[in-house]
Amino acid sequence: xxxxxxxxxVALNPATARASPLTDxxxxxxxxxxxxxxxxxxxxxxxxxxxxxxNDAPAGATVGFTVLNQRFDVALDGRPGTQFAVxxxxxxxxxxxxxRFDNYPIGTNQLQFGxxxxxxHLAFAARPRQAAGSGHETTTYEVFGxxxxxxxxxxxxxxxxxxxxxxxxxxxxFFNDEREQYFSNSLHPELCSDRMxxxxxxxxxxxxxxxGLSLGVGATLGLxxxxxxxxxxxxxxxxxxxxxxxxxxxxxxxxxxxGLSYKPSDRLHFTATVHTPQQVELGTNFTxxxxxxxxxxxGVTFVLDYTPLQLGLGGSFDLVKETEQTLTLxxxxxxxxxxxxxxxHGTEPASPYAWSDxxxxxLGMRYRWHDLSTLLDVTYKPxxxxxxxxxxxxxxxxxxxxxxxxxxxxTVLGTDMQLGAQVQVHHLVERHQVKLxxxxxxxxxxxxxxLVKDEVPDDAQIGGDPVTTAQGLQTxxxxxxxxxxxxxxxxxxxxxxxxL
Amino acid sequence: MSSFGRxxxxxxxxxxxxHATLPRWRRATGAYAHDGAIVVATVALVGASACRLGGGDxxxxxxxxxxxxxxxxxxxxxxxxxxxxxxxxxxxxPLAGGMIxxxxxxxxxxxxxxxGASGSSNPSAAGSPSSTAGSTPGIGAAGVGAAGAGAAGxxxxxxxxxxxxxxxxxxxxxxxxxxxxxxxxxxxxxQQVTHSILYYEIAQQGDSFTISKGMQCSDDTVGLGSFAxxxxxxxxxxxxxxxAGYTGRTGSSTAVNGSCQIEFQKWYAVRGATVPYYTDPAxxxxxxxxxxxxxxxxxxxxxxxxxxxxxGVVSGAVTGKVFIAPRLWTTISASVPDVxxxxxxxxxxxxxxxxxSFDGTPLLAGEAVRATDMSLHFVELAxxxxxxxxxxxxxxxxxxxxxxxxxxxxAAGM
Numbered sequence: 001x002x003x004x005x006x007x008x009x010v011a012l013n014p015a016t017a018r019a020s021p022l023t024d025x026x027x028x029x030x031x032x033x034x035x036x037x038x039x040x041x042x043x044x045x046x047x048x049x050x051x052x053x054x055n056d057a058p059a060g061a062t063v064g065f066t067v068l069n070q071r072f073d074v075a076l077d078g079r080p081g082t083q084f085a086v087x088x089x090x091x092x093x094x095x096x097x098x099x100r101f102d103n104y105p106i107g108t109n110q111l112q113f114g115x116x117x118x119x120x121h122l123a124f125a126a127r128p129r130q131a132a133g134s135g136h137e138t139t140t141y142e143v144f145g146x147x148x149x150x151x152x153x154x155x156x157x158x159x160x161x162x163x164x165x166x167x168x169x170x171x172x173x174f175f176n177d178e179r180e181q182y183f184s185n186s187l188h189p190e191l192c193s194d195r196m197x198x199x200x201x202x203x204x205x206x207x208x209x210x211x212g213l214s215l216g217v218g219a220t221l222g223l224x225x226x227x228x229x230x231x232x233x234x235x236x237x238x239x240x241x242x243x244x245x246x247x248x249x250x251x252x253x254x255x256x257x258x259g260l261s262y263k264p265s266d267r268l269h270f271t272a273t274v275h276t277p278q279q280v281e282l283g284t285n286f287t288x289x290x291x292x293x294x295x296x297x298x299g300v301t302f303v304l305d306y307t308p309l310q311l312g313l314g315g316s317f318d319l320v321k322e323t324e325q326t327l328t329l330x331x332x333x334x335x336x337x338x339x340x341x342x343x344x345h346g347t348e349p350a351s352p353y354a355w356s357d358x359x360x361x362x363l364g365m366r367y368r369w370h371d372l373s374t375l376l377d378v379t380y381k382p383x384x385x386x387x388x389x390x391x392x393x394x395x396x397x398x399x400x401x402x403x404x405x406x407x408x409x410x411t412v413l414g415t416d417m418q419l420g421a422q423v424q425v426h427h428l429v430e431r432h433q434v435k436l437x438x439x440x441x442x443x444x445x446x447x448x449x450x451l452v453k454d455e456v457p458d459d460a461q462i463g464g465d466p467v468t469t470a471q472g473l474q475t476x477x478x479x480x481x482x483x484x485x486x487x488x489x490x491x492x493x494x495x496x497x498x499x500l
Numbered sequence: 501m502s503s504f505g506r507x508x509x510x511x512x513x514x515x516x517x518x519h520a521t522l523p524r525w526r527r528a529t530g531a532y533a534h535d536g537a538i539v540v541a542t543v544a545l546v547g548a549s550a551c552r553l554g555g556g557d558x559x560x561x562x563x564x565x566x567x568x569x570x571x572x573x574x575x576x577x578x579x580x581x582x583x584x585x586x587x588x589x590x591x592x593x594p595l596a597g598g599m600i601x602x603x604x605x606x607x608x609x610x611x612x613x614x615x616g617a618s619g620s621s622n623p624s625a626a627g628s629p630s631s632t633a634g635s636t637p638g639i640g641a642a643g644v645g646a647a648g649a650g651a652a653g654x655x656x657x658x659x660x661x662x663x664x665x666x667x668x669x670x671x672x673x674x675x676x677x678x679x680x681x682x683x684x685x686x687x688x689x690x691q692q693v694t695h696s697i698l699y700y701e702i703a704q705q706g707d708s709f710t711i712s713k714g715m716q717c718s719d720d721t722v723g724l725g726s727f728a729x730x731x732x733x734x735x736x737x738x739x740x741x742x743x744a745g746y747t748g749r750t751g752s753s754t755a756v757n758g759s760c761q762i763e764f765q766k767w768y769a770v771r772g773a774t775v776p777y778y779t780d781p782a783x784x785x786x787x788x789x790x791x792x793x794x795x796x797x798x799x800x801x802x803x804x805x806x807x808x809x810x811x812g813v814v815s816g817a818v819t820g821k822v823f824i825a826p827r828l829w830t831t832i833s834a835s836v837p838d839v840x841x842x843x844x845x846x847x848x849x850x851x852x853x854x855x856x857s858f859d860g861t862p863l864l865a866g867e868a869v870r871a872t873d874m875s876l877h878f879v880e881l882a883x884x885x886x887x888x889x890x891x892x893x894x895x896x897x898x899x900x901x902x903x904x905x906x907x908x909x910x911a912a913g914m
Contacts, residue, residue: 238861
């Protein structure tokens with residue numbers, strides 16, 4: 001009971017938590033939960049998906065190994081003409097009234113091909129379009145889980161973890177517009193890529209109120225970090241000689257989730273779940289002190305692995321329920337409030353390209369023949385991302401996912417065990433989008449901030465001389481004039497559960 | 501993996517006029533299939549190349565601008581080009597010591613009178629149409645001869661030497677002048693103020709005048725912003741005073757409705773490189789590999805430090821040295837109430853900084869550009885008293901540098 005109280009207290013602490021986009025994608029890979037782990041009782045993964053279902057899970061410990069292969073392809077349309085290129089050497093350009101641009105693009109040619117070193121310049125490494133894309137990684141994970149029953153099985157406690165191997169976890173922030181030219185100059189899958197390396201660690205507790213009614217509460221754990229780096233710049237031309245201190249703080253964050261399980265009859269089962277928003281916050285702040293006493297500061301708070309409020313309703317019915325075999329049909333509807341999405345730089349996509357809330361249906365079946373259990377789920381998750389015809393390049397696709405799995409129950413030296421295997425296929429439905437035309441004007445004003453940015457305003461001048469190549473649109477937006485995306489995510493898991 | 505999307509490789513090779521280096525990673529399409537070598541080809545894109553999915557990220561064939569990595573931005577005028585003037589100032593043939601005495605003979609936008617007047621001191625120009633036409637009323641053949649004599653007198657005595665003319669009018673610039681030039685450049689949003697201190701001996705005939713002795717005594721650049729740089733080129737001042745002269749520059753000062761309309765001929769001044777060759781804006785300034793020889797123009801080590809051109813010692817947020825051979829043009833066209841002692845006029849100018857190399861951070865290679873706000877660029881001219889700034893060139897310059905903050909306080913300030 002003390003554990004339950006502690007769990008509840010943790011769950012009600014409204015701090016920022018470690019998000020679980022990976023778990024949301026793959027579902028329960030080590031038991032019968034599959035892609036409907038919030039609806040169908042399974043194992044320890046219920047600690048995340050629906051803690052109320054922990055009461056229906058057998059007590060036991062689970063270990064497993066998962067491999068996930070992302071094959072998320074992005075194809076950029078060719079740039080249609082040189083007039084859209086940013087000329088080199090515009091770093092000292094400005095508006096006609098002498099004011100500076102709000103940002104300065106790199107010459108398109110230089111960006112694409114780089115620059116060799118000469119007497120006056122160091123070499124500039126090329127950043128070709130889409131040469132540094134992501135979403136092609138293969139990652140392995142360790143799966144572990146534990147379910148413990150207390151008080152004559154009226155209380156069930158569970159813990160579920162999905163820990164990436166190798167680099168453990170990766171967090172990568174990128175811009176979704178022309179500003180990414182300074183970095184990878186590539187488009188990245190918004191809801192995949194590094195989000196697939198998020199560590200998931202969920203705790204849950206299920207309380208059986210009656211034989212047919214259980215409630216559950218849980219939380220995912222994570223970190224909230226803030227790093228302040230005071231910097232002394234001896235010579236702005238020799239940044240390799242800067243002196244840096246560090247002042248970092250790390251807080252534990254949690255995000256609660258809730259579940260309900262109700263069995264109105266021996267064959268019918270309903271569930272409901274609520275997952276509160278999750279995200280990782282990484283604050284970075286810099287102060288720069290120059291030798292001449294000038295001090296300036298800057299900072300940004302990165303938001304990673306954002307997962308919105310999610311609601312789920314599910315139901316299952318045992319079509320066949322016999323001693324030798326069981327056939328269960330299950331369905332789940334999930335709602336995700338993606339309209340509140342915050343990207344990695346803490347920006348919320350705004351109208352007219354605001355994200356949409358989504359409703360995702362999942363259908364599946366479970367079939368048991370003696371000691372062999374199988375599962376099959378199919379789900380459709382529409383993308384919350386509108387077509388990216390403007391400045392932003394959020395890459396995402398509708399997704400059709402299926403999971404098929406089997407588990408075999410056996411006994412070794414009087415201990416019940418279960419060996420399970422699952423294979424998942426996620427198809428990212430191909431999508432092509434073409435940017436809308438950007439209007440420009442002689443005054444150099446940005447008439448349509450939501451559209452692809454004209455990075456060299458038409459009134460551009462250098463030292464009072466007009467820049468003749470400034471007329472019309474010039475952009476290094478990697479997604480311009482259009483791009484397509486699609487692909488597959490393949491996963492497989494092998495797991496072993498030992499009854500306690 | 502199924503394929504997806506359109507693949508439109510509507511490329512049509514229409515003509516060959518540019519060099520493009522295409523990297524290996526680019527999708528091979530038609531004539532673009534290659535392994536990173538230099539390809540001489542230009543294509544006209546009939547339709548944008550769309551994309552294909554599968555087998556990793558891809559990029560359609562497209563245009564990234566002319567291959568110009570490292571070149572300057574596309575401005576409508578090159579630094580060599582003049583706005584509203586001829587590209588040839590006809591600085592003339594240098595005599596011993598590099599001083600330019602030959603006056604403009606052709607294509608000068610200035611009135612022909614001064615050209616003819618000073619032309620009389622150079623036999624090679626005496627027969628030019630401008631020297632004989634006497635096109636400026638009041639300066640006939642006799643006047644030309646007198647002016648030539650006057651100019652000679654200036655050179656010999658260091659006096660104003662406005663001989664051979666009528667009594668000075670209210671707009672007569674004849675005399676000795678301190679000219680303090682104030683202009684502002686910008687680099688990466690940071691402003692630098694440059695002051696150039698010049699010495700003029702002006703001989704005016706009628707409305708037209710010629711600078712019979714002109715030299716640049718000093719220049720300094722002071723950064724204004726937190727990250728701006730200050731540049732010190734004092735090691736080259738003596739050489740600049742002797743080589744980068746303004747002698748022979750022409751102009752006019754005309755009384756108009758109670759004011760004086762001042763016109764200074766557009767003039768190119770080069771430092772750290774062969775003059776007069778590089779005063780012709782048609783000649784590209786030298787690179788670090790083009791050192792002057794007995795037979796070929798190029799950069800010259802004017803400050804004798806063993807480095808190309810003149811050396812600018814940069815301090816501030818960025819430190820180091822730049823080795824430059826800049827070419828600056830200036831011109832003045834303004835109306836002032838009177839020219840009796842001190843007047844201020846706006847300056848039109850531009851510069852090719854020509855940073856040939858540097859010692860320190862590559863940030864030093866970044867060139868500054870003229871500030872857009874033209875009110876930041878101006879000149880103050882102060883008439884010198886007979887006892888001010890006398891002696892040899894070195895003494896004159898030393899005096900002017902000391903006098904500038906007092907006699908031309910606005911231009912010498914920030």
